[in-house]
Amino acid sequence: MKRFGIKKILGSALLLLIAFSCTSDLDYDQLENIKLEPVYVGNLAYFDVLANEFVTSGVEQNVKYDAPIFDLFNDAFFRKNFKKAELFFEVDNSITRAYTVDMVFLDGNKQAVHTASFFVPAYTGVVNKVTKTEVFENSQLDLLKRTINIAFTLTMLPGPALSESSPGNIKLRAGVTAYLVIE
Amino acid sequence: MKKIILIFVLLISINCFSQNKQILYNLTTVPQTLMTNPGSDVKYNWYFGVPLLSGISANLGSSGFSAYDLFADNGVDINVKLRDIVFSTDRKDKIAINEQIELFSGGFRIAGERNDSYVSFGMYQEFDFMAYMPTDLAILALDGNKDYMGKTFNLKDLSAKAELLSVFHLGFHKNISKKLIVGARGKIYSSIFNASSTNNSGSIYTTESSKGVYEQIIDSNFELNTSGITKYEDFNGSIAKDVIKKALLFGNLGLGIDLGFTYYPEKNIQITGSVVDIGFIRHTKEVENKTYKGSYVYEGAIPKFSTGDSSENGYEQFKDAIPFVTLYENYTTWRPLKFNSSIQYSFRDGATDCNCLNYDPDAIYNSAIGAQLFVMSTPRMPFMAFTTYYRRKIFKALQMKATYTLDSYSYKNIGLGLSTTLGPVNFYVLADNLLEYGDITKANSLSFQLGLNVIFKNSKK
Numbered sequence: 070m071k072r073f074g075i076k077k078i079l080g081s082a083l084l085l086l087i088a089f090s091c092t093s094d095l096d097y098d099q100l101e102n103i104k105l106e107p108v109y110v111g112n113l114a115y116f117d118v119l120a121n122e123f124v125t126s127g128v129e130q131n132v133k134y135d136a137p138i139f140d141l142f143n144d145a146f147f148r149k150n151f152k153k154a155e156l157f158f159e160v161d162n163s164i165t166r167a168y169t170v171d172m173v174f175l176d177g178n179k180q181a182v183h184t185a186s187f188f189v190p191a192y193t194g195v196v197n198k199v200t201k202t203e204v205f206e207n208s209q210l211d212l213l214k215r216t217i218n219i220a221f222t223l224t225m226l227p228g229p230a231l232s233e234s235s236p237g238n239i240k241l242r243a244g245v246t247a248y249l250v251i252e
Numbered sequence: 253m254k255k256i257i258l259i260f261v262l263l264i265s266i267n268c269f270s271q272n273k274q275i276l277y278n279l280t281t282v283p284q285t286l287m288t289n290p291g292s293d294v295k296y297n298w299y300f301g302v303p304l305l306s307g308i309s310a311n312l313g314s315s316g317f318s319a320y321d322l323f324a325d326n327g328v329d330i331n332v333k334l335r336d337i338v339f340s341t342d343r344k345d346k347i348a349i350n351e352q353i354e355l356f357s358g359g360f361r362i363a364g365e366r367n368d369s370y371v372s373f374g375m376y377q378e379f380d381f382m383a384y385m386p387t388d389l390a391i392l393a394l395d396g397n398k399d400y401m402g403k404t405f406n407l408k409d410l411s412a413k414a415e416l417l418s419v420f421h422l423g424f425h426k427n428i429s430k431k432l433i434v435g436a437r438g439k440i441y442s443s444i445f446n447a448s449s450t451n452n453s454g455s456i457y458t459t460e461s462s463k464g465v466y467e468q469i470i471d472s473n474f475e476l477n478t479s480g481i482t483k484y485e486d487f488n489g490s491i492a493k494d495v496i497k498k499a500l501l502f503g504n505l506g507l508g509i510d511l512g513f514t515y516y517p518e519k520n521i522q523i524t525g526s527v528v529d530i531g532f533i534r535h536t537k538e539v540e541n542k543t544y545k546g547s548y549v550y551e552g553a554i555p556k557f558s559t560g561d562s563s564e565n566g567y568e569q570f571k572d573a574i575p576f577v578t579l580y581e582n583y584t585t586w587r588p589l590k591f592n593s594s595i596q597y598s599f600r601d602g603a604t605d606c607n608c609l610n611y612d613p614d615a616i617y618n619s620a621i622g623a624q625l626f627v628m629s630t631p632r633m634p635f636m637a638f639t640t641y642y643r644r645k646i647f648k649a650l651q652m653k654a655t656y657t658l659d660s661y662s663y664k665n666i667g668l669g670l671s672t673t674l675g676p677v678n679f680y681v682l683a684d685n686l687l688e689y690g691d692i693t694k695a696n697s698l699s700f701q702l703g704l705n706v707i708f709k710n711s712k713k
Binding site for chain 2: 117133137143157217242247
């Protein structure tokens with residue numbers, strides 16, 4: 070009688086487990102609401118020019134120019150998901166001449182979509198840094214996303230003459246903080 | 253992105269794992285136990301499995317979270333739940349699915365002058381999936397790198413494999429003496445499809461720098477090998493027919509062997525051991541390898557004022573440094589190697605009839621307790637499970653095995669198996685993680701096996 074009880078209990082237990090096992094309500098439609106909001110940081114631009122690079126064979130070269138490619142924002146993934154950008158610029162000048170730094174963001178047709186300009190005074194023996202942060206959203210950001218090149222113009226302003234042995238350098242560091250929303 | 257998440261979570265929501273068949277192992281009233289140990293002490297004159305119904309098994313497991321954790325309809329924002337999962341799991345957590353269906357199976361005894369030998373054979377279909385939690389990449393996708401200066405995001409976290417295959421097998425076991433039974437099983441694998449990306453390495457690293465604003469280095473050594481998939485991207489024929497053809501030895505072929513033994517040092521003490529799936533598959537048909545290999549230091553736009561002609565080429569330069577390459581090289585995969593062992597102490601419980609002159613322990617003892625160890629190779633650390641069990645012959649036609657298993661999925665895994673033999677008809681149903689059946693959506697692991705066989709035993713013992 071006792072053993073019959075065990076059989077009955079075991080058999081019933083298994084059947085009951087299978088028959089009455091239940092599940093909580095799961096809602097797979099929630100997947101529609103998944104929204105990733107990562108924030109990435111990266112370099113935007115960099116240069117470091119020594120004072121003597123402004124002098125060639127004893128003659129000052131006052132303007133330097135180049136327009137390297139910068140097409141990251143134009144990538145399909147960024148075009149779609151990039152919602153806000155903060156551009157950070159820092160220019161550090163230890164040359165005894167003042168400079169202007171002009172950065173023109175150009176689209177594929179070489180049209181300017183944004184300009185960032187800085188005046189950096191001549192070095193006087195103390196730390197000589199200029200910093201700036203620009204925020205882009207909505208239509209301004211849409212323009213920025215069209216960037217394919219950044220044209221850099223570094224202009225040396227009048228001041229004490231430089232020679233090929235003049236000390237110091239002018240350095241630009243620029244970074245971007247990209248706020249993405251991926252839905 | 254959403255598709256990737258959808259596929260990922262659907263796989264998880266099926267929710268199961270690990271190929272550990274701790275209830276079936278050494279349950280010698282069920283012929284399918286021979287698939288876990290070809291040297292099992294299984295006795296039959298002949299048997300055949302009812303086609304498609306003789307052996308159905310599924311193991312599903314997720315060590316870090318359950319379907320409920322992500323999909324519960326509890327008013328909590330899914331993005332909050334997703335974050336909780338990512339930050340409460342780590343790269344050692346894994347999701348695994350194993351499913352097997354026997355298409356046919358059978359066996360017969362070869363009577364020897366002194367001792368019996370047994371042959372068994374069959375074909376089964378198997379699906380394996382295993383993926384580790386790609387923790388670092390998930391954090392990078394959720395949070396980005398802004399708040400993780402100096403952290404190395406490890407691309408090694410990306411490790412997954414999936415395979416659908418059919419297996420033809422022929423096994424032999426022999427009672428060498430009254431104390432020792434040994435067995436071996438040869439296997440031919442026919443892989444229907446395979447996808448494997450388990451040897452990745454590399455990192456994404458960002459820290460503050462005095463040169464640029466950041467020092468950023470991407471180093472990637474990623475490879476995904478696939479076979480049997482590319483054909484279907486633009487396939488006009490019947491995929492079902494093609495899959496059946498591949499299952500019938502027209503897929504990518506491989507060879508394997510199982511080995512095992514059962515030893516009785518005393519009548520009431522039994523030791524068993526087996527190694528299953530010592531084997532490989534050579535992928536030569538419809539093979540494709542996709543790689544992202546290289547390294548890149550990201551510096552942004554750098555004007556070259558000296559020449560006025562910067563050589564940098566933006567995004568193109570990145571793509572050249574870490575190119576996406578598709579190759580068509582053959583490759584080899586190893587089957588997940590499984591090791592089983594057990595020790596069992598048998599005893600008589602209650603006033604059951606006993607033919608105590610018989611050597612067959614099954615005929616003498618109606619109860620047994622024992623312990624089992626299961627180890628399986630994975631792309632990283634081996635998976636291990638320790639089981640203790642109680643086995644009871646409730647009456648002549650009904651065997652019961654209750655198990656308690658400790659593994660990385662659960663420390664409260666209680667399983668129960670019943671095997672009935674009414675006349676020649678043998679039916680078994682085995683299920684574990686019974687405590688989770690209260691709400692299976694919260695289960696981290698579930699497995700079950702069931703099947704129907706026809707077994708004829710001769711009177712000889």
